[in-house]
Amino acid sequence: MTDTSILVPDSPQPHTIHREDYLAPAFWIDTVELTFDLDPAKTRVLNKMRVRRNTAVGTDLPLRLDGEDLNLARVLVNGQGATFKMDNGQLVLSNLPVDESGFDLEIFTTCQPEKNTSLSGLYTSQGAFFTQCEAEGFRRITYFLDRPDVMSIYSVTLRADQALYPVLLSNGNLVEEGALEDGRHYAKWHDPFKKPSYLFALVAGKLVAREQRIIARNGKEHLLQVYVRPGDLEKTEHAMQSLIASIAWDEARFGLHLDLDRFMIVATSDFNMGAMENKGLNIFNTKYVLASQTTATDVDFANVESVVGHEYFHNWTGNRITCRDWFQLSLKEGLTVFRDQEFSMDMAGSDSARAVKRIEDVRLLRTNQFAEDAGPMAHPVRPDSYQEINNFYTLTIYEKGAEVVRMMHTLVGEAGFRKGITLYFERFDGQAVTCDDFAQAIADANPDSALHKLLPQFKLWYSQAGTPHVQATGLYDEMAQTYTLRLTQSLRPTPGQPDKQAAVIPVKLGLLTRSGQALPLQLQGEATEAQFERTLVLSEAQQTFTFVNLAQAPVPSLLRGFSAPVVLHQQLDEEELEVLLEHDSDPFNRWEASQRWAQQIMLNALRDGNDAPMLPERYLAALRKVLNDPLLDAAFKDLVLTLPTEGYIAEQLDVVNPQRIHAVRQTLLSQLASALKADWQRVWELHNDTGAYTPDAISTGRRALAGKALAMLTLDAMHSGDSVWPGKALQRFKDASNMTDRFNALAALVSARHPLAGNALALFYQLFKDNALVLDKWFQLQASAPGLQGDALTKVQQLMQHPDFTLKNPNRARSLIFGFTNANPAGFHRADGAGYQFWADQVIALDAINAQTAARLARAMDAWRKLDAPFQAQAQTALQRVAAHGKLSKDVREIIEKSLA
Template identity: 65%
Template sequence: MREGTATLIRREDYVAPVFWIRTVDLCFDLEPAKTLVTSKMRLERNAGVPHGPLRLHGEELNLLRVLIDGESVSFRQEGHELIIDNVPDADFNLEIRNTCAPEKNTALSGLYTSGGGFFTQCEAEGFRRITYFLDRPDVMAVYTVTLRADKARYPMLLSNGNLLETATLDNGRHLAKWHDPFPKPSYLFALVAADLVAREQRIRTRAGKDHLLQVYVRRGDLEKTEHAMNSLIASVVWDEARFKLPLDLERFMVVGVSDFNMGAMENKGLNIFNTAALLASPAISTDADFHRIESIVAHEYFHNWTGNRVTCRDWFQLSLKEGLTVFRDQEFSQDMAATPSARAVCRIQDVRALRAMQFPEDAGSMAHAVRPDQYVEINNFYTATVYNKGAEVVRMYQTLVGREGFAKGMSLYFERHDGQAVTCDDFAQAIADANPGSPLSTRLDTFRRWYSQAGTPRLQARGAYDADARTYTLTLSQANPATPGQDGKQPQVIPVALGLLSREGRPLPLTLQGEDGGTVATERVLVLDQAEQSFVFVDVAGEPVPSLLRGFSAPVVLDDGLGDAELLVLLKHDSDAFNRWEASQRLALARILGAVRSGEPLTLDAAYLDAMRAVLRHADLDPAFKALALQLPDEAYIAEQLTEVDPQAVHAAVAAAQEQLATALQADWAWAFETHQVSAGYSPDPVQSGKRALVNLSLAMLVLNATRGGDGVWPGRAYQRIKDATNMTDRLGALSALVNAHAELADSALARFHAQFKGEALVIDKWFAMQGRAAEQDGKTFARVKQLMKHADFTLKNPNRARSLIFSLCMFNPAAFHRADAAGYVFWAEQVLALDAINPQVAGRLARVMDRWTALAEPYRGAAREAIVRVAAKPDLSNDVREIVERALALDPRPAAAAPAEAVQG
């Protein structure tokens, strides 16, 4: 994993394996310091490729013996490969015995220890850290696994599939034997050996089969698993109803662990979860936590078919499973939300996440297509592009063929490919073949460009109204800016959902020139597949206001040329909740960008303030929608609109807008706070959570106004709310209001909060994260983070804790991180190197902070470059970090200078 091992892997170089592994019999003698692994495999040559030696992957293993058909064989080791040159032409049995050291595995990849138990994480290439294997996703085998361990220390022994046998052994040990009847790649292997307790639920599916669901956690956490179990049951029911995909094993297990690099992992029948994505109760979890857990539980369960039963041929096809499954969990969440308003809120939140994470990725040094063409370290491509943009690509399939057509395509996909390792092209072909004559099937080759072209397309729309002819001509054009390694992009298929509104806000009928009469809709989808196309609507009574890209029907940046007057029409009247929200964001964005670009102090005009007051006071709008519409655009999203970014100027404009909204709407915020209180018992349902969201936003504005000379009662009320709150959403909302306003009571409130929850690791993560994300004021936030790095509860070794503080500052607090004195960049470099020494995956995620350093204005740009050079100069960097920093420096036309000696030693 260190210098000298990096190899550029290209999609075009894919070749099928020389050998297949058909069955695997694994036996583990589990000990923290030295675990003995015995692997017995049945192999056969792949007749479809030229003969060659058997090459097995292995890392940080101690090899003991290698047998073929019971006889010792000669072998050689080159780098991370075990090579056997002389193997039989016929099928043969291969036995390998080796040891590994789980307690030394701080990378949390492969087999490792956490909290006194054994856990695994094998995606993407962790299985090779357990035993020698063809560790690639297109090698699918049937596994039988025997686990042996001390019974007192590890009473629960779990692996994939169905439990075949348990037995008591000598010396206080015991065993469990598991068999998974479904062929799977090694990345889906899992084992757990720990002292755990389980919540169990037996269910009968629509197919009439009985199944056992189990959620395993450490002792003391069982009462926090009810929501996860309910989410799992709902996922099983939904997938069988929506896509006719049943649960296919006798049991389905979920296990929580506090040391985990990801949110969760979909290992066949044995999902392993970060406890942050599993445990929930009103006392320790916010409404957002409950929603996130429901979504992640669903995501991992849905992988049982979209990822497990049909998996990826190679890692370039990662979005085949991840993009598709994110789309499925998004659809599930919307269906669980039930009401149209709550569904719209889910969609808005998904798009906010896409814009916050994926759009910057498309514009930075690590820009890549949904299906990348090359990589050095596959861990670096578990990205927002593969996941979130990949989900938007799948959503466009559904938009182009319809909901029923998409379900037909899914059925054909599984009919063709169940039990196979396939490609994104195979999925596209199945959806198209199931819908002949659809806008997708007639444009399939053009649509596939979404998989091969990086970057966020720019969609321009301009309308022209002819009063005499009563026609409205909408001209759409597209362009995709150059990205590293790609320029001269070709047109893509962009579905544009739209409506037209009168100036009074009435929806207008949509008839294209040349169409027959009949039933006329007020919403339809146009398909742009050329660089420029015009669409003529007839019988349009007056000049309309276009509502384009409804529901965010394609992952593009839209320039429709609308001004305040048109945006206000959409904000007041649009039936599409997404575009209504979008109008609120664009009104704020225009004012903030105007101030940043002019260098003048921001002053919000009366028209904007009146519009926001109208949203807040609107009798029919959902409180959750109001909370989203009244939030200002994120500072990072604002920065994406600028060719040269001064983070402090952006922050100053946003802070001024917040203060003016807080002051001008003070009476309205107070009204919203008082009238949207929830008196019923806690539930994370959309109605209650929407009210709490608006109440917490209102309280934040009221406390901010108080600290700027307004009604001074509100900080005290917030502090009292921290003491009296019956749920974490209200308590954390009040604490956040004090911390972000830098109120005098903030320190006392933080101390009280920590004392109350010091035994709850997930809550203390929130405590650290809140301080790392606190609104910057005169360097206070950065100084506090530096101080918190020395806190007794902070550690770099736990990914959740490292993310809670360091990532909160570096990734999510631009004003505190981008300092004129470069202290933020020095801090980033120190932490990347420190993390890289123990957990390269987490270090790689932190390194991504600098993807867009070349967009910074001076002095930030030069200081950022110097910090990246310092990291790149470290001689033993992991591939995870080196690939990222070298790609970042490749954007700079200047040669990379040598780092200062003291930095290299760091």
Template identity: 50%
Template sequence: MTVADSSALPPASTQTVTRLADYRPPLYRLPSVSLTFWLDRQKTTVEARIRLERDEAVYRPGESLLLHGGKLALESLTLEGEPLMEGRDYRLVPDGLELLNPPVAGELVSRVSIDPSANLELEGLYASGDMLCTQCEAEGFRKITYWLDRPDLLSVYTVKLIASAADYPVLLANGNCIEHGTMPGGQHFAVWHDPFPKPAYLFAVVAGQLVKTADRFTTRSGRTVDLEIWTRAADAAKTGHAMMSLKHSMAWDEQVFGLEYDLDIYMIVAVGDFNMGAMENKGLNVFNTKYVLADPQTATDLDYQGIEAVIAHEYFHNWTGNRVTCRDWFQLSLKEGLTVFRDQQFSADMNSAAVQRIGNVRGLRAVQFPEDAGPTAHPVRPDSYVEINNFYTATVYNKGAEVVRMYHTLLGADGFRRGMDLYFQRHDGQAVTCDDFRAAMADANGVDLSQFGRWYSQAGTPVVRVTDQYDTETKTYTLTMTQSCPPTPGQPVKEPFLIPIAMGLLSADGQTLPTQLTGEATAQAGTRVLRLSDVRQSFTFVNVAEAPIPSLLRGFSAPVKLERAWTDAELATLAAHDSDAFARWEAGQTVLTRVLLADADPASIGPARTDLPETVANLVAATLAPFTGETVGAGADPAFAALCLALPGEAYLAELVPVVYPDRLHAARNALRTAIGRRYADDLLKIIARFTDTGPFQPTAEAAGRRALRNTALDLLVAGGNSAAIALAADQAKAAGNMTDRLAALTALVDTDHPERSAILEAFQADFAEDALVLDKWFTVQALSRRADTLAQVTALLGHPAYDAKNPNKVRALVGSFTTGNRAQFHALDGSGYGFLADQVIATDGFNGKLAARLVAPLAPWKKMDPARQGLMRAELDRIRKTPGLSKDVTEIVEKALAA
């Protein structure tokens, strides 16, 4: 799917904690189930015929059997054809239905009814417009029928769907359709069978008035697979990019990992109301419309890239998640971290590998690093949880992907492939653990990876500090590295990690120097990987002709914070000459970060900067130079240049200071943007002229790169107050031929007091009044405005006719964008932003606790803020905690934050 340690809970908490240490296999196997749905918006009836088989190796005499269930109305229950009596044979309990005298084996038949229209949690079976659909990960299937709802219980499903042919002409479920037909009274039916045993979280049903975009894919073994993307009729024309992305994903997985699709049909359904990004249900993926629909007038380059990545992610889950699944939810990163790594590798091959990698790292630092440093920090494989949905986090997904990437770095591409092959050979059709994956990697390559297991069990971001010394007499160069990891909730002391440090050496004039460690017979050219495994470790290189400049953590080879006292001259050399694109970008970001942190230092007194330090001026000049001459410099990459011109984000900067003053960080960053825009106005205007598209929109990496650099230049010019650029932004926001350029101009313009600002915003809204996804962009642009009146505007937009507080996309677009992306306004010193968020969390929790739990996160790191803001944030957390009937989703997050 695309999206805590109990020791951090206050002692008085009465929440039920699930612990990894308490894992026990299921008492019963449920090898097969036949489900019949009589689908209706207000009352859907579900009959489940379940084959029960007791596992005598697990069962203890006298034990009852709990079948999970929630919000179900039980209509009948029989065992082997005999009705069961409540109180004697079973009892209904808060978590489900308990069989008091379960048989050794037998067929249990239950009939329940549910109300999809009242299901505002969007988990289980629910209504989205005139469609019915399901979301079962992590524990939604128990809201459909009584079941052992756990990922290590794999069953073969046969599903019969019965519904009004007029209301629900399309009936979809997992697997292959084996029968369909008409019935009396305007009803019709479809029977679907999935031959692959799966856990309940991969179950899916969709019914509605949908149309399909169809295509085919021929596998490497010659099988033909039908591909279908189902949408509402009005959206069908926007599925072309999604279909192309799916076919590219299928071909890539065959080529890179030898993995072929296994069913006769692969279906995607676009749904407007969805808590997550997408879901990998076997053969029937349910997607948020955001990650399916695109055309040049309504989708940006980032949307196109996001669709490509998420389509790939869910397809790749067919093997890493479906064919081999998780034993328990503590192993969530087994499927999600691995599959994120796979979709990142795919995107790197489809686009610019350097730009893709930098984007991955920027996201990790902006979201996961703060998570690792905050009160909800948890390992990639948690030890316990109260609500599993709270662990669909950047740590499990993005840090989990970095852990998988480290296997790839340590073992090499061929070694990683050997490990993957052995993993599937051993575990196809099984529910397994992160340790099983690590064992496959180790055994396939004949290496000991036991220490590497600490990446799964220890929370926090390791810090690697580097010192170095060059001996002119012996021509040796020694790097000394120390590693540490700060305490996190429940883990005050950490053991050393195995950390791969990809590195190289450069001369003073930027030439690559060979690397030869003591004891090696020959030198290595280019990048090599050092293995840091001790708290303190030294690496000595011999035959080094001159004092080198170390290039460290190339490609961001480990999710760590690396500290070394590079000089300005060294950083300039790395930024200009390093053979590794990430290292070049990182050197430039280090220059910018130093200036920003110095300017934002509370100890410094003085007006905001109006000039540019020479280190920054030289960096910007070097970045712009290839694009401002008569021709573009050979090998120059506009997308990479755009990233180099983007200043470090405020969330990342906040992680680098002991106490956060959000207004000072914001002011320092704005002042530097303004200074760059003013000093390099002529060059930036040349770039705009050079990269103005005149032909039809192309969603290629090359074209997207040109647009990215052009719009970055426009943003800097507007920030610098350039009147010509502001007028250009206004014209572009009104008349651009594609959404990328139109939205970029609107984003720049919305920060200004341009006289047409309001009219342009109104025109944008009018042009796309019927397009929900574009209106989400409209809400977001306004929520991110740097103007002082933004909160008032956001509050007013809550009442806009197009805003729906029960639709997760709308809530994320407006409320989520303001509270996570507009740090200066959210952290206003009067506490108004905190009060606004608390109000939204409380209101949302009344019907969707999972969405509310994601909203509350910006209040959690209250202890790191300056003293004035600490009390304000804590007070709002306390107000949320005291709300009657608060969901366990929100309660877990809030209590951990308050206990920090």
């Protein structure tokens, strides 16, 4: 082929895209035939498309194709040279054929994968080729209508040096492969299902695969493959078993089957995200594929299972039905997060283990997503505008979006939700649709439900930003034997949305006696038999619900299972919290009682200016009962005995002094360690022998509780001068047969700031210096330790000079830099502003390499306006310094400008 390259100029300056401006595409692309001649320095891409006009839009509009960092060599229309121009970063073709059957468009381009440090589009990593096309990476591969509502059938031919790239993969089914001249070879792939360009993928390199064939419920055989680099194959068994479990679960729970002959997972160490659900060829960060007991913790094993499930579930909720536009991102992400959460809970087994998973999900939501709702980047689950879509891969889209789906599930029930999902696929399979389309399908399948009756109002969850606050007050009438519950909701203004409307909020509740017995729940005027748990629907600014036939004043257990993503305000005294903690039948609210109690103690101390509060004996006694209760799972005990995080406490305050929050929490943590020392010792003796390693829920809980006990005993030893428990922690570190126990012991020494921590860290490095994922843990542990070996910032700056540190690898950058800025409030928030200046340096440096990673780091300063006076001015100075930098990406600039606005 003749290469007469045209160097396309850089992309234009960012502009704001509005949801209300959506227009259907002027053209459809029915088929795409891609041929790649893979070369790191210069990959050639031949793109042959069958294009036709969307006559519903018009017959005289030009075809505008997106492209970025491409060298354009040739454009042919029906085999003839075409007239085109470059306009604002797009390839524009006019005077195109008007034949209803369409026309053939051929585009030949080249790109430079080895220079693509953005990890978007086609890039190289450790001698192999990978792609990442969501959201707008395909335009870095070829000129295209790079938008999710243009769905096409793809055929792909890959050609490369066989010695360097023996494995050639793309979407769909392998239809042909063979040898070429000069030591090259080829592979042809065909995907029979229409997909948008963001789901395209290719992989080429020296890879090995774990393979397994399965027979689906419909009798069809499928080949499953997990590809990794040589040497990592032994760490793929858990990923394979998670994939098999995901396929079986989706068939059983929702009747959704695997629709391709094969399903492939490929792991790479250079990846901006956790994983990507490209049709039939999922590309994963190694962090969510590789797991062995010697290198991965229990959390890692759980994350692999969850992420493998998530990406597989996208095959239907995201791939078979995709988003009309990127404003509808939660259509696929929120729904699929809900599905992977349900999958993980079902895999956990027992009710208690399911509750542990639910608590962990809610902790993430309340600590991080609620903070997002309260900050400058607050946006609805379905945003109204954006400058850079990569900035909207947020917890609001994912986690809050999942809670919106969960509320639908609550309002229509399990059977009703299954009917709704079935109707959703009957209506929209193979289409690009909206969040409204999904909600309408669930409601239409359940015409008698509260969701159907209140659907227009319920959909405010998609359009209103912010976290609703619900105030609950109760009044017991002894004479009438009634209990009146008043619920009031409010939603604070957020950027661009000063006025809010009342939302539909399902409130699952129960009522308990002071001795912990469940009370019947019969509302005034009802003739139906009373229940012991029910769901109220709050749909007005204020509503009252009166329960009858109650012989005594109840203790309310509200928002069971966290039935809505709201902040609940209710006044509960110590006695009521104790009742809930000891007796509530809802495990979530038992845990919540412990959190509320601890939160009250911490907030009272902070508001009173008391940096050395005392834990009440009643609180300690209640925790002691939990710790020694033989009927409770170890994992649940671990959660109950964990104090609220510094970040969550900061969210409860209008003015935040991170140093004081840290001091108060550390004081209470030390008291918890000391006051329950005998109990911690007993827990250690009962749980420290975890036996042969398995990542099941019971074993995981035992290791978690043993690790908690060891950390508490080591912390107490630092204050008492006892050398026994630090010595035991060091010995545990050396002798452990699995990474969970080893890392828990190391973390116990580091968190206690014990002198033995330095030696343990050095030994840990020597043991695992050749394992990148384990080294990430090593970097992150040190970055998140407030006072390890002196000043935390100095330690982080020293680690940046370590030969194993690089900014170019997102995992490594996240482990050290994000570990400091996001997980070490006391180290990061310094009165002299040095932490903020360090942050500014790294945002600017990262932005020159990888804008997506830099933008995520920029979010560390979202809450700067809430900081107390010694910190706020310094934070503003750092933000202004980044804003003044002349070469910011649009990713980072959008976040910085919104933070300063």
